[in-house]
Amino acid sequence: xxxxxxxxxxxxxxxxxxxxxxxxxxxxxxxxxxxxxxxxxxxxxxxxxxxxxxxxxxxxxxxxxxxxxxxxxxxxxxxxxxxxxxxxxxxxxxxxxxxxxxxxxxxxxxxxxxxxxxxxxxxxxxxxxxxxxxxxxxxxxxxxxxxxxxxxxxxxxxxxxxxxxxxxxxxxxxxxxxxxxxxxxxxxxxxxxxxxxxxxxxxxxxxxxxxxxxxxxxxxxxxxxxxxxxxxxxxxxxxxxxxxxxxxxxxxxxxxxxxxxxxxxxxxxxxxxxxxxxxxxxxxxxxxxxxxxxxxxxxxxxxxxxxxxxxxxxxxxxxxxxxxxxxxxxxxx
Ligand code: UT7
Numbered sequence: 001x002x003x004x005x006x007x008x009x010x011x012x013x014x015x016x017x018x019x020x021x022x023x024x025x026x027x028x029x030x031x032x033x034x035x036x037x038x039x040x041x042x043x044x045x046x047x048x049x050x051x052x053x054x055x056x057x058x059x060x061x062x063x064x065x066x067x068x069x070x071x072x073x074x075x076x077x078x079x080x081x082x083x084x085x086x087x088x089x090x091x092x093x094x095x096x097x098x099x100x101x102x103x104x105x106x107x108x109x110x111x112x113x114x115x116x117x118x119x120x121x122x123x124x125x126x127x128x129x130x131x132x133x134x135x136x137x138x139x140x141x142x143x144x145x146x147x148x149x150x151x152x153x154x155x156x157x158x159x160x161x162x163x164x165x166x167x168x169x170x171x172x173x174x175x176x177x178x179x180x181x182x183x184x185x186x187x188x189x190x191x192x193x194x195x196x197x198x199x200x201x202x203x204x205x206x207x208x209x210x211x212x213x214x215x216x217x218x219x220x221x222x223x224x225x226x227x228x229x230x231x232x233x234x235x236x237x238x239x240x241x242x243x244x245x246x247x248x249x250x251x252x253x254x255x256x257x258x259x260x261x262x263x264x265x266x267x268x269x270x271x272x273x274x275x276x277x278x279x280x281x282x283x284x285x286x287x288x289x290x291x292x293x294x295x296x297x298x299x300x301x302x303x304x305x306x307x308x309x310x311x312x313x314x315x316x317x318x319x320x321x322x323x324x325x326x327x328x329x330x331x332x333x
Contacts, residue, residue: 003131008178008330010072010137010171012297013065015058016047016164016284023159030155037159042260046162046285048147054088055165056097058290059143062165063102066139066297070169077107077169078135081125083118083142083289085196085318086149087111098141107139115194116256116317118142118289119166120184120325123313126170127179127325141167142289149196151216160258161217162285166293173330177308181242182325183235190320193223228262228316233269235324236312243326247271249310250326254299256315257281257291266314278304288317305329 022045023034037043049058059082067074080102082095095109114121119142126138143165150158197203198214209215232255240247247270255263260281267277278299287294292313299305307329314324 003128004133005131005172006175006178007127007130007170008173008327010169010173010331011066011068011070012166012168012293012300013062013069014164014166014294014297015061015065016294017049017053017058019048019050020045021048026159029152030158032155032159041160042281043159043285044282047164049145049163053145055084055086055143055145056088056094056101058145058163058165059094059098059141059167060101062143062167063098063139063141066167066169070171072137072169072171074102074104075106076137077104077139079126079129079138080104080107080109081112081122081138081140083112083114083122083140084144085113085115085288086144086146094143104139114317114321114323115319116258116286116288116291117184117315117319117321117323119292120182120313120315120323121321123168123170123179123325124182124184124323127182130170130172136171138170139167140170141165142291142293144288144290146217146288149215149217151213154216156221157217157219160286162287164284164287164290164294166290166297168293168296177328177330180326180328181239182323183238183242184323185235185321187320190223190227193220193320194218194318225259225262227320228258229265231316231322232262232266232314235322236270236314239312239324239326245310245326250276250312251309252276252278252299252305252311254278254292254296254311254313256317257284257295258286300331303333307332
């Protein structure tokens with residue numbers, strides 16, 4: 001079906017749990033130090049959900065804030081998509097849990113699995129459904145409680161991740177604003193470089209799984225780093241090419257927040273000055289699918305975007321997956 005309408009963000013919200021874990025706290029847990037973490041990653045602290053607080057709680061709070069910002073009632077929603085790799089349960093989907101909790105009685109609901117690229121994948125789905133006139137309002141949430149899947153004895157991974165949620169309500173916007181183009185991709189041959197090996201159907205829960213710590217995040221950091229540096233600039237350039245724009249026309253880059261050095265490399269490739277890059281990694285660490293929407297929502301709340309500003313979102317993650325989209329900010333400040 002042809003796209004007939006311009007689709008953009010009507011409102012956003014975000015939430016991070018109150019408990020903060022600093023690099024100094026981590027020094028007491030594993031053989032690491034603040035200087036190493038700061039230099040190699042740009043992370044100073046991350047938020048951690050308390051025991052018993054599931055991902056849906058964070059997602060719910062971000063969703064309520066986004067609906068309020070968008071002046072949209074839950075009954076108006078046609079669809080809820082939760083991008084996550086840390087669902088509350090394998091079934092039901094967290095989107096269905098939220099559909100009930102929000103009272104979104106007219107909404108379909110599903111979770112989307114594309115790891116850190118999930119918010120961009122989900123935003124593109126919203127763009128298609130609203131653009132072709134099937135749906136009017138879609139709630140897209142990127143939310144994670146990665147702290148519950150991190151091996152707190154593994155210094156290679158435990159220093160990197162944090163918990164949080166960001167949400168956006170998508171709807172029809174003024175002609176020419178909103179999402180202009182996108183690029184999505186996957187290279188499944190890299191599936192083993194970043195995974196949680198067990199708890200799915202390959203290795204269901206067992207004593208052996210626990211003993212071998214297969215229910216935690218496993219990562220070949222260097223391999224992911226090399227992939228990320230290559231793909232971040234490339235995906236934005238391919239989104240730009242589809243609409244005949246050049247990198248000089250981007251006002252803001254909102255990258256996935258995995259490592260400050262990856263962000264700097266992407267900015268360099270796109271000839272973007274760092275003042276034009278939205279960065280919050282020091283405060284939150286890597287929140288996977290939540291990183292981009294939290295960065296976007298926080299910057300919007302700080303009134304950094306003007307209506308019409310050209311914003312490039314760019315992400316990469318497990319799968320391997322990647323994605324970018326170019327949008328013109330559609331909200332009045
Ligand atoms: O959302 C996507 C998810 N993942 C990513 O984006 C991760 C991408 N990769 C990275 O960000 C980086 O590869 C890391 C931050 C994970 C690691 O940085 P690196 O510069 O690639 O370090 P390295 O793994 O090469 O380790 C260098 C040294 C090693 O010691 P030796 O072998 O040189 O003696 C590590 O054992 O640093 C050591 N090391 C640490 N030292 C202190 C590794 N982790 C730590 C640590 N504290 N936490």
